[in-house]
Amino acid sequence: MRVMAQIAMVMNLDKCIGCHTCSVTCKQLWTSRPGVEYVWFNNVETRPGQGYPRRYEDQERWRGGWKLTRRGRLVPKAGGRARRLASIFANPLLPNIRDYYEPWTYDYESVAQAPPGDDFPVAPPRSLISGERMDNITWSGNWDDNLGGMPQHESDDPILARIQEKIRLEFEQAFMFYLPRICEHCLNPSCVASCPSGALYKRVEDGIVLVDQDRCRGWRMCVTGCPYKKVYFNHRTGKAEKCTFCFPRIEIGLPTVCSETCVGRLRNIGVLLYDADRVPKAAATPREQDLYPAQLGVFLDPHDPRVAAEAERAGIPHDWLIAARRSPVYDLIVTYGVALPLHPEFRTLPMVWYVPPLSPVVEAITASGHDGEDHDNLFAAIDVLRIPVSYLAELFTAGDEEPVRRSLRRLAAMRTHRRRLNLGDPVDPSIAESVGFTVDQLEDMYRLLALAKPEDRYVIPTAVAGDVRALEEAPLGCSLDYEGGPGMGGGAGSGPFGEASGRPAPIAVETFHGLRERSTADSASRASLRHGQVNLLNWDARSDPEGLFPPREGTKAEAEGAREEQRRGVDGSDRLAAGPGEIQLRPPDERRPQ
Amino acid sequence: MPSLIDVFLWGALPYMCVALLVTGLVWRYRYDRFGWTTRSSELYEKRVLRLASPMFHFGLLAVLAGHILGLFVPMSWTQAVGLSEAAYSWMAMTFGLVAGVLTLGGIALLVWRRRTTGPVFLATTVNDKIMYLFLLAPLCLGFVTTFMNASTLHYNYRTSVSPWARSLFVFQPDIELMARTPLEYRVHAVAGLLLFAVVPFTRLVHAYAAPVHYLFRPYIVYRARDPRFVGTAGPHRGWQRGDI
Known part of the structure; x- marks a missing residue:
């Protein structure tokens, strides 16, 4: 057993209202740069629909993910190492920009500059790829949002094409739901396997899959390798980029931006422990329908003392184990078995x-004259849902309808159970039992899916648990500390190669020296540390250390003189004005002797 | 007695170019690892690229193999295995012409594509344009040389150019030998040497990232977090080393 920890996410599709807030905030944070205009690390697609990029699920065409050879070996579907290298000069399986969409902006200038007139000025679209004006915008990341253009595009949904039953997409009987997608941070990532440079990697500590931008050489094989098409090519820098699971936020215990801003509060983040030794075997499960149970078999029960001992041996910090025990993701996936x-x-x-x-x-059901919340009616109705179980099964279980049905029945049972309570009816344990739960479990699941506060939905252990000192040293630079900025910094220290070279002394070291100087100095404290810098932590708010305020005018000599006068002023008359323990609030200019 | 210019071209320039190549690569690796990429334009246009890029690249690899064979395998060796001069020459010409046609055809298509496809042209930098000059010059000159040799001259470069090239490695360049070769060989050699010199400073640098190690590594790469980078702020600023 080789225990590894994985930060995972579960999204409750019942709550997704398709508002795209996750996509927008993600874009703001990560991909609002030239070169990745067309890139959405997080996108929300309407199902049925083509998805983004178009028809990405059609692996007969894109050949992402893995395949089993006849001898049962797992190789990337697009071909093994030699095959990948042979197609390195032109990758026929790389999507074109038009498979995503041609990003554009608008000539806002033409509105601002329009002369007065009777007609409203318009801002024509301009391509961000060719720089030319576009006559028509014909596609975008979610052009078929809310079934837009559906009868025409019906045949373009690879899943619709696969399922047997006749799906009616006429207006009255149409069905749809939203599917928010980010990178899957897979246990057996085919993008990583496809990268010739070895730039993509899975982080040991939390399982997040990242691109090392300094090692990526732009061979573009990862874009092909990922069956979810969640690795993108930055056409300006020529490097691959992908969803980072907001690792800088996760490392300090914050949820991803898409989760934090999710209006429906449908995302759960938590730790899962898994046995890395079982991964290759699970991924090579012969029958596709058995892959879901096989993956469940990879996860480890964090409550099991043996697992805890192994986790400790594998170097997983204790608070990660605690987090794994509290993990909402583990509950939804393993305990309740509702997530797929x-x-x-x-x-x-x-x-x-x-x-x-x-x-x-x-x-x-209610519309058909029956009691829509009654569990018998509900269970029976699951098979005649508007969203066909077969469609969901093609999405989540490779076509095996049983797990989907079980998950939906559990959700339906939770609903009926809560309805009885709301109406003041007695608890009916048979409802819970009919889906293999106890009443308490049903209640717990209800609490997690309906009521959970952020601290229950996002159980994220920090990256620095065992290394708090490193965190203290990490944010060394002040954001105001740039050349000419309020911090007057810009790397004021002079290193071996001139200004801003070398590394600044850690704050803890400065603080140590500052405190010692303060406690041993004869005169009033000098909070001034290096030339032109002041550690405000050590400043007693009485003295006016050198460098606290920028020199006012003229040469350095003049500034020194002014500072000298100033110092005298503070030590003399002004000092009397301020009582003991009071902080002078007058701005520096006023304190200058006239 | 070789003239001063001959000494410079055949005794100094090769070392200068190789020195530039090596120091340039080291410099680029240390300071611009982020810029070390193919800067592929396949995302914009695929139809022409799919034909032209493999043509050019495989052609170029063949050209490279031919040069290694012609320059660094002494004539006595090939004759020792029973390959007569005429047979070798015929083989080299045929092979060289095919490789040359592939390479030149490929790059012609690529340049045409770069000029005519809007987004690709937009992504072309001044550096790229200069690079094309340096790249096209030795390719065209080399092709002309091969073609002339095949049609009329039948000049045996393996008794002049090749020994000179090998003499460079023992730091005793046989300047006289090279100075006496036909003009087209000399121009081609200079153009080729200059190409070596500019490689680290252009996008051609991606040739030195050829991912051969991919063949030997496991599929899944695991990496531990760099302890220096916990949280968002890295400890470095301003002047930074390339390895962080």
């Missing part, structure tokens, strides 16, 4: 899972 992986048949063992959507069923 997205496209397990790609054999990457994805780690962003989904609670399938149930919502429309209640209205559908």
Whole structure:
């Protein structure tokens, strides 16, 4: 057993209202730069629909993910190492920019500059790829949002094409739901396997899959390798970029931006422990429908003392183990079994899972004259849902309908159970038992899915648990400390290669020296540390150390003189004005002797 | 007695170019690892690239192999294995012409694509344009040389250019030998040497990132977090070493 920890996410699709807030905030944070205009680390697609990039799920065309050879060996579907290297000069499996969409901006200038007139000025679109004006915008990241253009594009959904039943997409009987997608941070990532340079890697500590920008050489194989098409090519820098699971936030215990800003509060983040030794075997499970149970078999029970001991031996910090025990993700995936992986048949063992959507069923039953919240009616109705179970099964379990049905029945049971309580009816334990739960479990699941506060939805141990000192030293630079900025810094220290070279002394070292100087000096404290810098932590608010304020005018000599006068002023008359323990609030200019 | 210019071209320039190549690569690796990329434009346009890029690259690899064979394998060796001068020459010409046609055809298509495809042209920098000059010059000159040799001259460069090239490695360049070769060989050699010199400072540097180690590594790469980079702020600023 080789225990590893993975930060994972579960999204509750029942709560997604398709507002795209996650996508927008993610874009603001990560991809609002030239070269990645077309890139959405997080996107929300309407299902049925083509997705983004178009028809990315069609692996007969894009050949992402893994395949089993006839001898049962796991190789990237696009071909092994030699095959990848042979197609390195032109990768026929790379999507074109038009498979995503051609990003554009608007000529806002033409509105601002429009002369007065009777007509409203307009801002024509301009391509960010060719720089030319576009006549028509014909596609974008979610052009088929809310089934837009659906009858026309019906045949373009690879899943619709695969399922047997006749799906009606006429207006009255249409169904849809939203699928927010980020990188899956797979346990068996095929993007990592496809990278010739070895620039993509899975982090040992938290399982986040990242691109080393200094090692990426732009061979573009990862874009092909990822079956979810969640690795993107920055066309300006010529490097691959992907969702980072907001690792700088995760490392200090904050949820990802997409989770934090999610209006429906549908995202859960937590730690899962898994056995890395079992991963290759699970990914090589022969039958695609068995991949979901096989992946469940990879996860370890953090409550098991043996697992805890092994985790400790593997160097997993104790608070990560505690977090794994409190993990909402573990509960939804393993304990309640309501969350399902997205496209397990790609054999990457994805780690962003989904609670399938149930919502429309209640209205559908109520509309047909039955009690939509009654659990017998609900269970029976699951098979005639507007969102066909077969469609969900193609998304989440490689076509095996049983796990989807079980998940939906559990959600339905939770609903009926809570309804009885709300109406003041007695608790009916048979409801919980009919889905293999106890009443308490059903209540717990309800609490997690409906009520959970951020601290329950996001159980994120920090990266620095065992290394607090490093965290203290990490944010060395002040954001105001740039050349000419309020911090007057710009790397004021002079290193061996001139200004701003070398590394600044750690703050703790400065603080140590500052404190010692203060406690041993004869005169009033001098908080001044290096030339022109003041550690405000040590400043007693009485003296006016050198460098606290910028020189006012003229040469350095003049400034020195002014400072000298100033010092005298403070030590003399002004000192009397301020009582003991009071802080002088007058701005420095006023204190200058006239 | 070789003239001063001959001494410079055949005794000094090769070492200067190689020195530039090596120091340039080291410099680029230390200070611009982020810029060390193919800067592929495949995302913009694929149809032409799919044909032209493999043509050019595989052609170029063949050209490279031919040069290594012609310059660094002494004539006595090939004759020792029973390959007569005429047979060798015929083989080299055929091979060289095919490789040359592939390479030149490929790069012609690529340049045409770069000029005519809007987004690709937009992404072309001044550095790229200069690079094309340095790249095209030795390619065209080399092709002309091969072609002339094949049609009329039948000049045996393996008794002049090749020994000179090998003499460079023992730091005793045989300047006389090279100075007496036909003009087209000399111009081609200078252009080729200059190409070596500019490689580290252009996008051609991606040739030195050829991912051969991919063949030998496990598929999944695990890496531990760098302890220097906990949290968002790195400890470095301003002048920084390339390895962080």
